[in-house]
Structures are given as C-alpha cells and as structure tokens.
Amino acid sequence: MxxxxxxxxxxxxxxxxxxxxxxxxxxxxxxxxxxxxxxxxxxxxxxxxxxxxxxxxxxxxxxxxxxxxxxxxxxxxxxxxxxxxxxxxxxxxxxxxxxxxxxxxxxxxxxxxxxxxxxxxxxxxxxxxxxxxxxxxxxxxxxxxxxxxxxxxxxxxxxxxxxxxxxxxxxxxxxxxxxxxxxxxxxxxxxxxxxxxxxxxxLRPLSVESVERALMEKWNANEADAQLLARISGGRLGWAVRALSTPNVLETRRAALDALNALVQEGRAERITRAEKLSKDSSELPQMLETWQTWWRDILLLASEQNARVTNVDYMNALQSHAQQLSIEDIQRALNATRTAARQLGQNANARLVTEALTLRYPRGG
Ligand SMILES: [Zn+2]
Missing domain, CATH: 3.40.50.300 (P-loop containing nucleotide triphosphate hydrolases)
Known part of the structure; x- marks a missing residue:
C-alpha cells in the first residue's frame, strides 16, 4: 500500500x-x-x-x-x-x-x-x-x-x-x-x-482523468456519470463525490442548460417572460449562472478548436452548432455578460432585472 x-x-x-x-x-x-x-x-x-x-x-x-x-x-x-x-x-x-x-x-x-x-x-x-x-x-x-x-x-x-x-x-x-x-x-x-x-x-485541482478514475474505482460511478462529473467538478473530487450522491445536482444542471439552449433561439418578448420565470427562485440563480458560464466557455473552446477541454460533453451537438454560427466576439460577449450578472447577484442586485438584462444580451443562435 x-x-x-x-x-x-x-x-x-x-x-x-x-x-x-x-x-x-x-x-x-x-x-x-x-x-x-x-x-x-x-x-x-x-x-x-x-x-x-x-x-x-x-x-x-x-x-x-x-x-x-x-x-x-x-x-x-x-x-x-x-x-x-x-x-x-x-x-x-x-x-x-x-x-x-x-x-x-x-x-x-x-x-x-x-x-x-x-x-x-x-x-x-x-x-x-x-x-x-x-x-x-x-x-x-x-x-x-x-x-x-x-x-x-x-x-x-x-x-x-x-x-x-x-x-x-x-x-x-x-x-x-x-x-x-x-x-x-x-x-x-x-x-x-x-x-x-x-x-x-x-491544494490544487486534480486532473480530470484522475477524478474520473477515482469516481469509477472507489465510488462505483458508471463511466458516463464519472466523465461528466469529473469535467464539471474542474478537478474537485470532493465536489464530484457529493454530486454523485445528490441526484438533483445533475438534474438542476440539465434544466439550466436546457433553458439556455431554448432561450438563445427565442425572441425578445419570450426571453423577458423566461427571465421572469427563471428569477423567481433567486437562491438557484448563482448556480444557474455558473452553469451558463460553462456553456459559453465550451462554445468558445469549440470555436477555437480546443474540443478536448469541453465540460458539457453531453451537449456536444448543441454546443457545436452554436460554435459554428456565432462569432468569437459574440461568444466572448455572452460569457462576459454572464460573469457580470453573477457578480451583480453576489452584490444583491435585483434578481429579475439582472436575469432579464442578461437574457437580452445573449446572441441569437441555434
Ligand atoms: Zn492506527
């Protein structure tokens, strides 16, 4: 040993x-x-x-x-x-x-x-x-x-x-x-x-591969869950282990990504309605914005052909299609706007206004 x-x-x-x-x-x-x-x-x-x-x-x-x-x-x-x-x-x-x-x-x-x-x-x-x-x-x-x-x-x-x-x-x-x-x-x-x-x-993050391996070998995760959680965790094994035993972590993430994927295909009025709905539970917003940041970061990675570093591997098709349609500037702007919104929420800004402004800033694609 x-x-x-x-x-x-x-x-x-x-x-x-x-x-x-x-x-x-x-x-x-x-x-x-x-x-x-x-x-x-x-x-x-x-x-x-x-x-x-x-x-x-x-x-x-x-x-x-x-x-x-x-x-x-x-x-x-x-x-x-x-x-x-x-x-x-x-x-x-x-x-x-x-x-x-x-x-x-x-x-x-x-x-x-x-x-x-x-x-x-x-x-x-x-x-x-x-x-x-x-x-x-x-x-x-x-x-x-x-x-x-x-x-x-x-x-x-x-x-x-x-x-x-x-x-x-x-x-x-x-x-x-x-x-x-x-x-x-x-x-x-x-x-x-x-x-x-x-x-x-x-302490620094572990490699995605070693988190993935540990999840499978020591915590009996299946390969798909291990791969996804290791990537979302960014090398934080403790986070990944907790997420593995808390099913709603992956569900909440999926809901956030589905909402975003739908949102970018919608017009102004629909976005405002959606923003209002999303901001109802303001305690969920910080996590949602963090997930949204991984989405835009992934699209940016794909647009610059760094496919191996993508986090949301289970959304590869949607991410690829956005990466092909949007300009690097649009993607970078969307990522920055998401970061700004997350910061504003941390400073107790009005959740509905922040969410609404953010959704209107996103480019149209899909
Ligand atoms: Zn002892």
Missing part, C-alpha cells in the same frame, strides 16, 4: 509526502492552513492528518511475524486498524474536534450539537466567537486517549473578525498537545496574523 492509500487520499501526493516527512522527522507544525476551492479535498486531508497523528502504531515501521510463516506484514501509521484509526474513520475520536460555521445563532448549542449538513456549497454560514472560545477551552485540557488534541476549523473564511481574533489567542499560545488545522478557500480572506502562524498547504 503506498503512502497516499494509507492516508486514504486521492491525489495531493506532495502534501501527504510533506506532512509524513515532517511527522517522521519530528518537525511537524502546530498549526496548518489548508487552502483551496470548495470540494477540493481540504477537510479530507485535515482528517487524514489527524488520523495519522493519532494512530497508535509506532512511527517506525514494525515488521510483525506472520503466524503462518508467510511474508512479514509491515504496519505503518496510519495503520487503519488500531482503536484510534477506527475511531477516526468513524469521525468519533474524542481528541478530534471539527468546527464549522452555523447557519444562524439558533443552531449553535454549546452542549456539543454539530452544524446541520450544508444544503449547497454556497450556503452562507458564520463561525461564531463562542465556538472559538469553546474550542480554546477544549484544547486547554489534556488529551483523552492520544498524544494530541486536534482542532479542525472548516472554512475559516466564515469567521468574522471577532471570531478570528478570539482564535488568534489560541494560535499564539497553544498548549503543547494542541494541533490546529484550518481550512479556507483562500488564505487572502484571513487575517495575516493568523496566516503567518500556520504552515500553508495550497
């Missing part, structure tokens, strides 16, 4: 190797900042690191004699078999605390209730100062079972300045048994005083 497999990781090999080396040479940091896009594998790596640190198999490989005279079995951490590894695999190790933001104050309960699962990647959450203080208190006492107490804080960009400052106190004087692992989309969103105290690990 290679190192990545032992850690339970797909890809991000350089990060696993760097961490393993640091642990073996006893130079591991007390605080880490794992950065990268949503669903890229940050929390998976944080949990794997916790499992590695708490595994009770010796740090040096131990060859155990096989009772039946076979080849010696070499146990290396994380062994996956000791009590600590089993508990970590189930997410119930008492020396690991995982915090993430809560949707509203109502959901946070000091008596250990955890945040409900996110409805989508975009769900807004806040990490509260109370949560930071609870973690600090929890870290201040000795570990229950292992050598360390490990605090993982997901999406630290959800912490406001007050909460970040509360956490900074813990980072400045951590108890010797404490290991802190933060995850964030981008280190630039955090206070520099926090970033400078953490060892950075910036």
């Amino acid at each position: 290679n190192l990545n497999e032992r850690w339970g990781m797909v890809g991000h090999t350089w990060a696993v190797e760097a961490l393993e080396h640091a642990i073996r040479t006893r130079r591991a940091a007390h605080a880490f900042l794992i950065a990268g896009a949503h669903g890229i594998g940050k929390t998976t790596l944080a949990r794997a690191l916790a499992k590695r640190l708490l595994c009770t198999t010796n740090d040096s490989p131990v060859a155990q004699n096989d009772l039946f005279g076979g080849a010696a079995v070499v146990n290396e951490p994380p062994c996956g078999e000791c009590r600590a590894c089993v508990k970590n695999a189930k997410g119930v190790h008492p020396d690991v605390m995982l915090l993430e933001g809560v949707p509203s104050r109502d959901f946070y309960n000091k008596n250990g209730s955890t945040a409900p699962p996110r409805k989508s990647d975009r769900e807004k959450r806040i990490l509260l100062v109370d949560q930071m203080r609870d973690m600090e208190k929890w870290l201040s006492t000795a570990p229950f079972e292992g050598k360390y107490k490990i605090g993982i804080v997901r999406r630290f960009e959800d912490a406001n300045e007050e909460a970040q400052n509360a956490f900074l106190k813990t980072l400045e004087e951590p108890p010797s048994h404490a290991i802190l692992i933060l995850t964030a989309q981008d280190a630039g969103l955090l206070l520099p005083t926090i970033v400078s105290r953490c060892q950075p690990l910036n």
Whole structure:
C-alpha cells in the first residue's frame, strides 16, 4: 500500500509526502492552513492528518511475524486498524474536534450539537466567537486517549473578525498537545496574523482523468456519470463525490442548460417572460449562472478548436452548432455578460432585472 492509500487520499501526493516527512522527522507544525476551492479535498486531508497523528502504531515501521510463516506484514501509521484509526474513520475520536460555521445563532448549542449538513456549497454560514472560545477551552485540557488534541476549523473564511481574533489567542499560545488545522478557500480572506502562524498547504485541482478514475474505482460511478462529473467538478473530487450522491445536482444542471439552449433561439418578448420565470427562485440563480458560464466557455473552446477541454460533453451537438454560427466576439460577449450578472447577484442586485438584462444580451443562435 503506498503512502497516499494509507492516508486514504486521492491525489495531493506532495502534501501527504510533506506532512509524513515532517511527522517522521519530528518537525511537524502546530498549526496548518489548508487552502483551496470548495470540494477540493481540504477537510479530507485535515482528517487524514489527524488520523495519522493519532494512530497508535509506532512511527517506525514494525515488521510483525506472520503466524503462518508467510511474508512479514509491515504496519505503518496510519495503520487503519488500531482503536484510534477506527475511531477516526468513524469521525468519533474524542481528541478530534471539527468546527464549522452555523447557519444562524439558533443552531449553535454549546452542549456539543454539530452544524446541520450544508444544503449547497454556497450556503452562507458564520463561525461564531463562542465556538472559538469553546474550542480554546477544549484544547486547554489534556488529551483523552492520544498524544494530541486536534482542532479542525472548516472554512475559516466564515469567521468574522471577532471570531478570528478570539482564535488568534489560541494560535499564539497553544498548549503543547494542541494541533490546529484550518481550512479556507483562500488564505487572502484571513487575517495575516493568523496566516503567518500556520504552515500553508495550497491544494490544487486534480486532473480530470484522475477524478474520473477515482469516481469509477472507489465510488462505483458508471463511466458516463464519472466523465461528466469529473469535467464539471474542474478537478474537485470532493465536489464530484457529493454530486454523485445528490441526484438533483445533475438534474438542476440539465434544466439550466436546457433553458439556455431554448432561450438563445427565442425572441425578445419570450426571453423577458423566461427571465421572469427563471428569477423567481433567486437562491438557484448563482448556480444557474455558473452553469451558463460553462456553456459559453465550451462554445468558445469549440470555436477555437480546443474540443478536448469541453465540460458539457453531453451537449456536444448543441454546443457545436452554436460554435459554428456565432462569432468569437459574440461568444466572448455572452460569457462576459454572464460573469457580470453573477457578480451583480453576489452584490444583491435585483434578481429579475439582472436575469432579464442578461437574457437580452445573449446572441441569437441555434
Ligand atoms: Zn492506527
């Protein structure tokens, strides 16, 4: 079993190797900042690191004699078999605390209730100062079972300045048994005083091929789903795995693409009616515009004969026909208009007006 497999990781090999080396040479940091896009594998790596640190198999490989005279079995951490590894695999190790933001104050309960699962990647959450203080208190006492107490804080960009400052106190004087692992989309969103105290690990997307392979081999996806999800994910395996088990991700995408494909063949009045309908559920709009951006990007790729990089492979015929009919300028304008609309929505512009203006800007084709 290679190192990545032992850690339970797909890809991000350089990060696993760097961490393993640091642990073996006893130079591991007390605080880490794992950065990268949503669903890229940050929390998976944080949990794997916790499992590695708490595994009770010796740090040096131990060859155990096989009772039946076979080849010696070499146990290396994380062994996956000791009590600590089993508990970590189930997410119930008492020396690991995982915090993430809560949707509203109502959901946070000091008596250990955890945040409900996110409805989508975009769900807004806040990490509260109370949560930071609870973690600090929890870290201040000795570990229950292992050598360390490990605090993982997901999406630290959800912490406001007050909460970040509360956490900074813990980072400045951590108890010797404490290991802190933060995850964030981008280190630039955090206070520099926090970033400078953490060892950075910036995760990059995996190749589309390796996501596709992992989906088929480890998550039993069929080839068509694996190919499509790997491409839509842009190399974010965690996103693809979640999408695989959430059927409406592909349905919602299909509805968004069908609407766009119909829209570009319609006249002004029909577009206005359609825009009004589409903007009714404004919570769905950001995702829809993101999907629409992949559509225009694909047409642009096809128009410049970069077919291999197309995302929406299941719409190849429609995309090809648009690419043949539209000028590069028209396609680029449509893509830019979609990006602008997405930005405006992010700034709380009126959903109906933004959608209407956007649909009227699209070229006619089909
Ligand atoms: Zn173990």
